[in-house]
Amino acid sequence: MSASPVRARVAKEVAEVIATRRVGAYQHLTLVSPQIAELARPGQFVALAVGDESSATLLRRSFSIHKVSPSGTYGGTVEIVVSAVGPGTRWIVGRQPHDPVDVVGPLGKAFPLPTEPVPCVLVGGGYGSAPLFWLSSQLRERGCHVEMVLGAASEDRLFGVVEARRSCDGVTVTTDDGSAGHRGWVSDVLPELIDRTGAGVVYGCGPMGMLRSITDIAGRHGAVAQVAVEEAMACGVGVCMTCVMPVVGTDGQTRMVRSCVEGPVFRGDRVRWDAFEGNHARVPDDAVGAPRAGGH
Amino acid sequence: MTDQRIARPTDDRIDLSVDLGFGKVLPNPLMTASGCAANGAELHRFFDVSELGAFVTKSVMADPRSGRGTPRMAETPSGMLNSIGLQGPGIAAFVDTDLPWLASVGARVLPSIAGSSSTEFAHVAATLRASRAFEAVVGVEVNISCPNVANRGLVFACDPGASAKVIALVREQLPRDVPIFAKLSPDVTDITSIAAACVKAGADGLTMINTLLGMVIDTDLMRPHLGGITGGLSGPAIRPVAVRAIWQVRQAMAEGRIPVVPIIGVGGVRTGRDALELVAAGASAVQVGTATFNDPTAPVRVLHELTDLLVEKGYRRFSDVVGAAHGSPLPPRPVPVDERSRA
Numbered sequence: 001m002s003a004s005p006v007r008a009r010v011a012k013e014v015a016e017v018i019a020t021r022r023v024g025a026y027q028h029l030t031l032v033s034p035q036i037a038e039l040a041r042p043g044q045f046v047a048l049a050v051g052d053e054s055s056a057t058l059l060r061r062s063f064s065i066h067k068v069s070p071s072g073t074y075g076g077t078v079e080i081v082v083s084a085v086g087p088g089t090r091w092i093v094g095r096q097p098h099d100p101v102d103v104v105g106p107l108g109k110a111f112p113l114p115t116e117p118v119p120c121v122l123v124g125g126g127y128g129s130a131p132l133f134w135l136s137s138q139l140r141e142r143g144c145h146v147e148m149v150l151g152a153a154s155e156d157r158l159f160g161v162v163e164a165r166r167s168c169d170g171v172t173v174t175t176d177d178g179s180a181g182h183r184g185w186v187s188d189v190l191p192e193l194i195d196r197t198g199a200g201v202v203y204g205c206g207p208m209g210m211l212r213s214i215t216d217i218a219g220r221h222g223a224v225a226q227v228a229v230e231e232a233m234a235c236g237v238g239v240c241m242t243c244v245m246p247v248v249g250t251d252g253q254t255r256m257v258r259s260c261v262e263g264p265v266f267r268g269d270r271v272r273w274d275a276f277e278g279n280h281a282r283v284p285d286d287a288v289g290a291p292r293a294g295g296h
Numbered sequence: 297m298t299d300q301r302i303a304r305p306t307d308d309r310i311d312l313s314v315d316l317g318f319g320k321v322l323p324n325p326l327m328t329a330s331g332c333a334a335n336g337a338e339l340h341r342f343f344d345v346s347e348l349g350a351f352v353t354k355s356v357m358a359d360p361r362s363g364r365g366t367p368r369m370a371e372t373p374s375g376m377l378n379s380i381g382l383q384g385p386g387i388a389a390f391v392d393t394d395l396p397w398l399a400s401v402g403a404r405v406l407p408s409i410a411g412s413s414s415t416e417f418a419h420v421a422a423t424l425r426a427s428r429a430f431e432a433v434v435g436v437e438v439n440i441s442c443p444n445v446a447n448r449g450l451v452f453a454c455d456p457g458a459s460a461k462v463i464a465l466v467r468e469q470l471p472r473d474v475p476i477f478a479k480l481s482p483d484v485t486d487i488t489s490i491a492a493a494c495v496k497a498g499a500d501g502l503t504m505i506n507t508l509l510g511m512v513i514d515t516d517l518m519r520p521h522l523g524g525i526t527g528g529l530s531g532p533a534i535r536p537v538a539v540r541a542i543w544q545v546r547q548a549m550a551e552g553r554i555p556v557v558p559i560i561g562v563g564g565v566r567t568g569r570d571a572l573e574l575v576a577a578g579a580s581a582v583q584v585g586t587a588t589f590n591d592p593t594a595p596v597r598v599l600h601e602l603t604d605l606l607v608e609k610g611y612r613r614f615s616d617v618v619g620a621a622h623g624s625p626l627p628p629r630p631v632p633v634d635e636r637s638r639a
Contacts, residue, residue, distance in 0.1 A: 010341045012593060049590060053567075056374040058531055058590040088371075104592060234369050234376060235589040238338035241331075241354075241380045242369035256362045256383060261338070275365075280523065282365035289360035289386070 008106075010237070011035035015103045017095045018074050024156040026127045027082045027093040028066070036105045037068040037076030042135035043228055043265045046078060046105030047236030050088040059234045061088050062260070064205065065106065066130040078103070081130040081159060107236050108264045111135050111203055111226055117143030118200035121193050121223070122168070123186050123214055125206020126152045127159040131228065135203060136167040145169050147197055151186035151210070155179040170197075187213040194221040201226060204268070208279050215268030225268030230279075231259040245281045246272035254287040307603055311613045314349060314581050316558055317500050318473040320434045322349035322404060322581065325614060326571070326599035329562045329585030330355055330408035330437060330479070331380065332530075333595070335394040336401070342592040346402035348599065349581060353394065355410040355439040358419050360386040365523040370512040375531025375564075376586060377510050379524030382410055382442055387420045391427035399432035408437040408479070414452075414462045421469035435474060437560075438466050438499070441481035441506035443528045453481040453506070456493035467498035475500035477560055482537050483509050488548040501558040503583070504541045508534055531564055531586040538563025539577045546578025546619050566594065568601025575602075575614075576621035 015031035022028075036046060047060035063080040070076045084093040095101055111131075114120070120139050122132040129150050136146045147170040152158045154177050161180075164171045172189050173181025182189060187210075194202065194217070204214040204227040211227040218225035231243040238261035247257045248270045257263070275284045283290050312324040327350045328339070335353045336345050345351050363383025370377040385394070390407070398405045407424060411417035421436065440462050441453035452458040463478055470476060478494035480487060482505040491502055507528025512521040520526075542561050548554045561579025565571050566587040574582050582602075587594040611617055 008341075012342060012591075053591070055590075056532075057371065058374065058586060059369075059371050059376060060590065102591075232367055232369060234371075234378075235592070237342075237592050239332060239334045239592075240369070240378070240589050241334075241363065241383050242366075242378065244363065244366065244368070244383070280366050282523070283362045287362045289362040289383075291362070291364075291381075 009039055012104045014100045017097055017099045030077050030079050032074045033078040033103050034076035036078050037070045040065050040068045040106035041110035042131050043111035044106035044108050046103050049102035050091050057088050060236050062233050062236045064131045067134050081127045083127055108260055111265050119145040119197040120201045121199045122148045123204040124150050125210040126157050128206030129159050133163045133167045149186045190217045191221055194223050199223045212273040226265055227268045228264045229259050233260050236260050246275045246284050246287055254284050309607045316435050317475045324349040325581040326595055327583040328352050328595050329583035332585035332588050336398050343596045347596050350406045350434055351403040352406045353408055355382055355408040356384050356387050356390045357410050358387055358416050367523055370521045375529055375533035377527035377529055379522040379527035387423045396429040399429040404434045405432045406435045406437050408439050410439040414465050417462050418465040418469050421466045425470055437477045437479055437503055439479045441479050443509045453490055454484055456490055459490055460493045460497035463494050463497040463499045477501040477503045479503040479506055481506045482541050487541050488544055491545045492554045495555050495557055503560040505538045505563045532566050535564025539573055542577040542579050568598055568605045571598050571602045575617050578619040580618050
């Protein structure tokens with residue numbers, strides 16, 4: 001339980017929306033946010049306030065950073081991909097060019113990069129693929145062979161297929177309904193891909209069920225899984241304690257850790273998937289300080 | 297005895313100092329609220345936590361505690377419900393790591409302590425007293441009102457006798473010059489009777505209010521939304537409840553039903569104007585809680601907004617505003633800028 005994640009530099013800035021466009025079922029926003037663009041690394045996220053300073057929607061919405069351009073024409077920019085699922089995300093999706101948005105970031109731990117040029121497979125579920133293209137570029141700069149798997153329920157819920165072809169050595173697409181690529185799940189194609197490429201690391205970002213499946217497959221095929229989780233957060237900065245999940249520490253003990261500061265990237269085999277039901281996690285009985293009979 | 301931590305007020309336009317009693321003078325009345333600021337390091341990335349009058353830590357119990365499963369949070373209009381379940385490292389880790397860190401950055405600390413029995417409260421207080429960084433402690437907040445406990449019957453602050461027992465035991469464990477504040481729940485029939493019991497038992501001040509017990513149902517699943525079923529409601533939605541509770545207790549003090557002790561106001565404060573409302577109702581200090589989730593700089597922003605507002609209204613001393621809504625002398629009329637230039 002190192003205190004280092006909370007010492008990392010972070011900025012709060014009012015960003016101007018300079019571009020917004022529809023991409024399939026999602027909205028892709030570009031924000032002028034020079035301080036965050038300067039500091040961010042792949043796997044980190046930003047937390048956006050909903051509405052102005054008197055908004056009745058208090059809790060920030062967190063988004064994985066899709067891309068940063070530290071020295072763009074308008075100053076450094078940060079790009080995010082948003083799926084409008086509730087009133088908060090609908091407000092964000094409705095922002096127009098030149099609108100201000102209050103942004104805090106970069107938050108959380110980035111994807112760890114291998115020290116040796118090992119082959120890697122990157123797996124994105126839906127718009128969970130958002131941070132993977134940036135990650136892919138950094139891996140390839142280090143000499144890694146990179147293949148990507150993009151999966152979604154249907155073609156309109158895939159994100160970044162064209163960009164994947166540009167930023168990776170190979171791309172496989174799966175959809176549940178067969179509207180694009182292979183009909184089926186990412187887990188159907190992943191084992192063969194790990195074996196063929198000799199991948200040492202599988203990076204994943206998407207729904208919890210998919211991350212669990214990636215972790216299982218990576219383990220069985222001799223690769224390490226690094227997964228970026230999606231947990232409901234209230235603050236994003238480590239103070240509210242709502243985004244916790246059970247994770248095994250280096251001492252072998254399970255603790256309820258904050259996915260915003262100790263994650264969102266975890267080694268897949270450290271996550272106590274057995275404690276999850278859907279997106280909800282119970283406290284495993286063997287966790288440090290777990291409730292005794294009667295609960296707490 | 298001099299303590300460099302008892303800093304002097306820094307704003308030369310107004311005296312913001314707050315006397316918590318026993319020579320514990322804070323440079324200003326703004327604090328974090330327990331459970332909304334972790335133990336300092338996270339917010340220190342956004343502002344210097346020693347700028348605040350005091351830093352209130354997350355309630356700590358005797359042993360490490362995992363808290364509850366998820367979901368732990370539900371957003372509500374102008375607020376939220378939480379069901380964390382007092383997750384924490386335990387008092388041994390707190391005094392070993394968190395408190396020394398806060399001391400190292402010059403913060404004045406108001407640790408919040410909790411327990412599932414009065415003896416656990418006493419043990420936590422005793423461990424705190426024996427710790428090497430105890431000189432950073434300007435007071436102790438006794439959380440007798442957390443709603444996220446398995447048995448609602450364990451909310452001490454719903455019963456005057458249970459409250460008094462905890463307060464008396466904690467008071468015994470701490471040096472006389474360290475004031476203790478009982479944190480009260482608004483979910484009671486008569487908050488003044490609980491306040492009176494706490495002060496009689498040795499509380500040197502009161503913190504009001506903790507969250508209100510609430511519940512949200514997920515209408516897709518047709519089940520309670522929170523893992524803990526019920527949770528504590530906080531945020532601007534509850535501010536009028538805080539103002540009412542502070543008002544009632546301050547009124548009871550004015551009527552001689554409760555000895556006069558400082559009140560720390562907390563509940564729904566998001567702006568300097570909000571803070572002033574609690575102060576005018578009778579609060580000598582103000583904590584900022586849920587607003588921090590929306591704006592991680594909220595505690596210092598509220599301090600600056602409150603300072604500007606008081607200066608604008610012509611006050612020279614913060615202490616003159618405390619309880620002003622009860623009919624204390626009216627503030628001096630501010631002199632408009634154009635009149636000043638004419639003079």
